[in-house]
Amino acid sequence: MVRKERVRKKYDRWSRFYDAFDLGGVNDQKKLAVDLLELSQDSLVLDIGTGTGAIIPYLASKLGKNGKVIGIDFSEQMIERANVRIKKQGIGSKAEARVADATAMEYPDRHFDAALATFAFTSFPEPEKAIAEAARVLKPGARFSVLDTGKPPGKAGFRYRYLKAVMWRAGYTNISLDVPGLLRKSSFKIIKLHRFSGSFAYICLCEKT
Numbered sequence: 001m002v003r004k005e006r007v008r009k010k011y012d013r014w015s016r017f018y019d020a021f022d023l024g025g026v027n028d029q030k031k032l033a034v035d036l037l038e039l040s041q042d043s044l045v046l047d048i049g050t051g052t053g054a055i056i057p058y059l060a061s062k063l064g065k066n067g068k069v070i071g072i073d074f075s076e077q078m079i080e081r082a083n084v085r086i087k088k089q090g091i092g093s094k095a096e097a098r099v100a101d102a103t104a105m106e107y108p109d110r111h112f113d114a115a116l117a118t119f120a121f122t123s124f125p126e127p128e129k130a131i132a133e134a135a136r137v138l139k140p141g142a143r144f145s146v147l148d149t150g151k152p153p154g155k156a157g158f159r160y161r162y163l164k165a166v167m168w169r170a171g172y173t174n175i176s177l178d179v180p181g182l183l184r185k186s187s188f189k190i191i192k193l194h195r196f197s198g199s200f201a202y203i204c205l206c207e208k209t
Contacts, residue, residue: 004074004101004125004126029147029196029199029201030054030058030118030147031058032194032203033145033146033147034055034058034059034062034116034145036143036145036192036203036205037062037114037116037143037145038143039059039062039063039067039113039114040067040113041066042063042064042066042067043062043063043067043068043113044067044111044112044113044114045059045063045068045070045112045114045115045116046069046072046107046114046115046137046138047070047071047072047116048072048115048116048120048134049072049073049118049119049120049123049124050071050072050073050078050079050082050097051073051078051082052078052081052082053071053079053081053083053085053086054085055118056069056071056085056086056091056097057085057089057091057095059095059116060091060094060095063094065093065094068094068095068096069094069096070095070096070097070098071095071097071098072097072098072099072100072102073100074099074100074101074102076099079098079099082097102120102124102130102133102134103124103126103129103130103133104133105133105137107137108137109136110137110138110139110140111137111138111139112137112139113139114138114142114143114144114145115134115137115138115142115145116144116146116147117145117146117147117148118147119147119148119149120146120148121146121148121177121182122148122167122174122175122177122179123173123174127177128182128185131182131183131186131188132186132187134186135186135208139208140208140209141207141208143205143206143207143208144188144205144206144207144208145203145204145205145206146179146203146204146206147202147203148175148179148201148202148204149163149167149173149175149200149201149202150175150176150177150178150179150200150202151175151176151200152195152200153195160200163175164176175200179204180193180204183204183206187208187209188206188207189206189207189209190204190205191206191207192204192205193205
């Protein structure tokens with residue numbers, strides 16, 4: 001396991017360039033991951049591993065004046081950029097970004113109405129703990145939309161093996177991690193698993209049991 005501090009430092013360094021390499025930025029895959037949450041206007045939403053907060057404005061657009069999105073990341077440099085984005089977008093009344101460890105969040109049990117994680121768990125040093133913590137802070141019946149990258153069904157080809165090596169070197173991202181399998185072992189029921197054609201990305205939509 002790669003130590004957390006080593007991962008944190010790498011993402012701090014990456015923060016200046018991250019948006020340029022963020023798998024297409026706020027693309028249709030990320031918007032679909034948000035749309036599947038079917039948020040109510042007053043939802044309290046957690047964005048796990050928010051990075052520079054690119055998806056936060058889209059999340060906030062789904063909420064009314066009583067709704068709020070909180071983005072967390074353990075990279076201080078990423079969170080600084082996320083809060084600059086929030087300020088520029090003028091959405092500070094219903095969005096904020098905080099430095100936090102996804103494996104030990106300072107939120108009470110059953111606190112959030114919904115959660116999102118985009119390309120996060122495959123980069124976490126302790127994904128099992130982060131998933132268990134997500135389950136703890138979500139209300140029963142809450143939706144959790146996970147967009148990530150992984151091994152496609154069947155035999156993996158050269159393109160997958162190449163991407164796997166590149167992603168590990170770039171950010172200690174382990175795309176061979178079976179995130180849906182880890183979600184099933186935790187307090188989540190998978191209600192939809194959608195794989196994108198021509199891509200290694202997938203959305204795993206879950207419900208907290």
